[in-house]
Amino acid sequence: MILHDLTPGMHPRRVRIFLAEKGLSIEKREVDAAGGAHATPGFLRLNPLGRLPVLELDDGSAIAESLAICRYLDALHPQPPLMGRTPRESAHVEMWTLRMDHELSRPIVDAFAHTSEFYRGRIEQVPEVAAWACRRALQTMAWLDRELADRPHIAGADYTLADIVAQCALVLGKAVGLRVPAEMPHLARWFAAVSARPTARA
Amino acid sequence: MILHDLTPGMHPRRVRIFLAEKGLSIEKREVDAAGGAHATPGFLRLNPLGRLPVLELDDGSAIAESLAICRYLDALHPQPPLMGRTPRESAHVEMWTLRMDHELSRPIVDAFAHTSEFYRGRIEQVPEVAAWACRRALQTMAWLDRELADRPHIAGADYTLADIVAQCALVLGKAVGLRVPAEMPHLARWFAAVSARPTARA
Numbered sequence: 001m002i003l004h005d006l007t008p009g010m011h012p013r014r015v016r017i018f019l020a021e022k023g024l025s026i027e028k029r030e031v032d033a034a035g036g037a038h039a040t041p042g043f044l045r046l047n048p049l050g051r052l053p054v055l056e057l058d059d060g061s062a063i064a065e066s067l068a069i070c071r072y073l074d075a076l077h078p079q080p081p082l083m084g085r086t087p088r089e090s091a092h093v094e095m096w097t098l099r100m101d102h103e104l105s106r107p108i109v110d111a112f113a114h115t116s117e118f119y120r121g122r123i124e125q126v127p128e129v130a131a132w133a134c135r136r137a138l139q140t141m142a143w144l145d146r147e148l149a150d151r152p153h154i155a156g157a158d159y160t161l162a163d164i165v166a167q168c169a170l171v172l173g174k175a176v177g178l179r180v181p182a183e184m185p186h187l188a189r190w191f192a193a194v195s196a197r198p199t200a201r202a
Numbered sequence: 203m204i205l206h207d208l209t210p211g212m213h214p215r216r217v218r219i220f221l222a223e224k225g226l227s228i229e230k231r232e233v234d235a236a237g238g239a240h241a242t243p244g245f246l247r248l249n250p251l252g253r254l255p256v257l258e259l260d261d262g263s264a265i266a267e268s269l270a271i272c273r274y275l276d277a278l279h280p281q282p283p284l285m286g287r288t289p290r291e292s293a294h295v296e297m298w299t300l301r302m303d304h305e306l307s308r309p310i311v312d313a314f315a316h317t318s319e320f321y322r323g324r325i326e327q328v329p330e331v332a333a334w335a336c337r338r339a340l341q342t343m344a345w346l347d348r349e350l351a352d353r354p355h356i357a358g359a360d361y362t363l364a365d366i367v368a369q370c371a372l373v374l375g376k377a378v379g380l381r382v383p384a385e386m387p388h389l390a391r392w393f394a395a396v397s398a399r400p401t402a403r404a
Contacts, residue, residue, distance in 0.1 A: 048345070049301070057290070068296040075289035087277035088259070094270040099251070106308070124337070128330035135326070143250070 003028045003069075004043075006052035010109065010172040011066040013202070015053050017164050018070045020199035022077050034118070067097065070161055082161050096155040096162035103140040105169040107133040111176045130176075137178055145184035152193070159194070167194045205230045205271075206245075208254035212311065212374040213268040215404070217255045219366050220272045222401035224279050236320070269299065272363055284363050298357040298364035305342040307371040309335040313378045332378075339380055347386035354395070361396070369396045 003019075005028045006012045019026065031037045031052055038050045046054045047064040055063045055072065063069050074083050083097075084090035113119050114130035144166070148154070154162040170191055173179065180188045194200060205221075207230045208214045221228065233239045233254055240252045248256045249266040257265045257274065265271050276285045285299075286292035315321050316332035346368070350356070356364040372393055375381065382390045396402060 048349070049305075061290075061294075063293045063297055065297040065300040067300060068293045071296055072289055072293035075292070087274055088263075090277070091265045091270045091274035092263075094273055095265055095267045098267040098269060103251075124334065126330050126334045128328050129334055132326065132328045132331055147250070 001026050001058060002056040004031050004046065004052060004054040004056060005029060006031055006033050006038075009033075009052050010105065010168050011051070012053040013168045013171065014066045014161075014164050015055075015069050015073075016202040017168070017199050018073060018082060018161065020202035021080065021082055021159075021164075021197075022073065024073065024077060067101065067161070067165075070164075082159070082164070084160070093155045093160045093162055096160070097165055100154060100162050100165040100169065104137060104144070104166055107136040107140070108169045108173045108176065108178060111137060111178065112172055115176060134176065134178060137173065138181075141178075141180065141184060141187055144190075145187040148186040148190045153190070159197070163190075163194050167191065167200065203228050203260060204258040206233050206248065206254060206256040206258060207231060208233055208235050208240075211235075211254050212307065212370050213253070214255040215370045215373065216268045216363075216366050217257075217271050217275075218404040219370070219401050220275060220284060220363065222404035223282065223284055223361075223366075223399075224275065226275065226279060269303065269363070269367075272366075284361070284366070286362070295357045295362045295364055298362070299367055302356060302364050302367040302371065306339060306346070306368055307374075309338040309342070310371045310375045310378065310380060313339060313380065314374055317378060336378065336380060339375065340383075343380075343382065343386060343389055346392075347389040350388040350392045355392070361399070365392075365396050369393065369402065 003015060003026055005016070007030060031043065033052065037043060038052065044050055046056060046062040049064065051064065053064070053066055053069060055069045057063070063072055071083065084093040110133035111130050113123060114125045114127065114133070119125060144154070151157065153159050154166055170178075170180065180191055205214075205217060205228055207218070209232060233245065235254065239245060240254065246252055248258060248264040251266065253266065255266075255268055255271060257271045259265070265274055273285065286295040312335035313332050315325060316327045316329065316335070321327060346356070353359065355361050356368055372380075372382065382393055
């Protein structure tokens with residue numbers, strides 16, 4: 001297995017943290033996206049969307065989409081559990097993972113993509129989309145602050161993939177000036193705790 | 203189990219088709235979202251985001267997010283397989299399901315939410331977001347047309363959850379004038395085929 005990686009990317013970071021929490025070490029190959037390596041015919045055969053991360057399997061086939069990669073790794077290496085242990089728990093963790101993906105990651109990625117120098121000329125940048133996305137991200141953060149008032153992690157007592165998705169989103173948030181506001185102490189406490197895990201810099 | 207449902211909603215439709223394909227029949231309870239029933243304290247206890255569908259379990263707990271609901275139902279009722287049979291297959295179907303969710307459903311939902319009368323005054327509507335979302339949906343449809351040139355379904359030979367997500371998105375697309383363009387014959391052939399399944403009106 002080879003993980004096609006992009007060190008500064010938000011989605012690849014999810015997979016690296018997931019691997020580190022599982023105690024797994026697999027070959028990583030950095031893709032020079034700034035140099036256009038994600039848009040070559042060879043890479044587009046792995047992922048026609050030209051995005052990272054991609055997990056290339058030993059038979060040459062490839063899995064893209066960070067959450068699908070994590071699920072595949074979880075099926076092969078269930079311990080420690082990061083996606084629930086029973087159908088009921090797994091559904092609960094997936095619900096929170098998808099909420100973090102849709103309600104937090106998505107607006108932060110939009111805010112970044114529609115303002116960053118890197119994407120200028122590469123995608124259509126719409127200032128109104130960036131502004132709307134920032135407002136949405138802050139609304140989600142305020143909701144999360146309330147949710148985290150009475151539990152240590154996003155989906156409950158345990159650290160899960162939902163936390164990984166949320167913490168990677170907030171790391172990218174810093175790049176667009178979206179930091180946890182002072183009036184959100186529970187979210188700040190959670191972010192400090194997950195950022196202090198040994199795997200957070202994976 | 204009770205499925206809290208919203209008949210015209212795109213996400214509830216995913217679950218209804220999934221149930222029908224599995225041959226499952228569970229109690230459904232329509233939520234009067236137009237009348238505000240999704241925003242009552244009772245409903246917000248089931249889903250603090252106030253969205254449909256929600257699967258209420260017999261212990262009173264609830265699973266929101268349509269894809270998490272489908273996975274839970276799939277774990278309980280694996281036949282017929284709609285999410286793959288092996289870790290490798292499951293990852294492949296999940297990759298395509300997430301692509302359809304992110305690249306097709308998401309822009310079509312944005313285009314609808316930012317223009318529809320129903321959402322006026324309920325959410326912030328930004329005309330530029332709707333226009334950008336329509337352009338993105340059409341780009342995804344053009345890509346899908348190429349992908350479907352050499353296979354019957356989104357993820358390969360078999361009908362899966364990825365098809366359900368995509369077909370529900372295109373049903374909503376009609377409401378914002380996003381129909382399959384004449385120059386996309388493979389996408390049109392696929393959409394006609396999935397729309398002709400007995401479960402498509404579930």
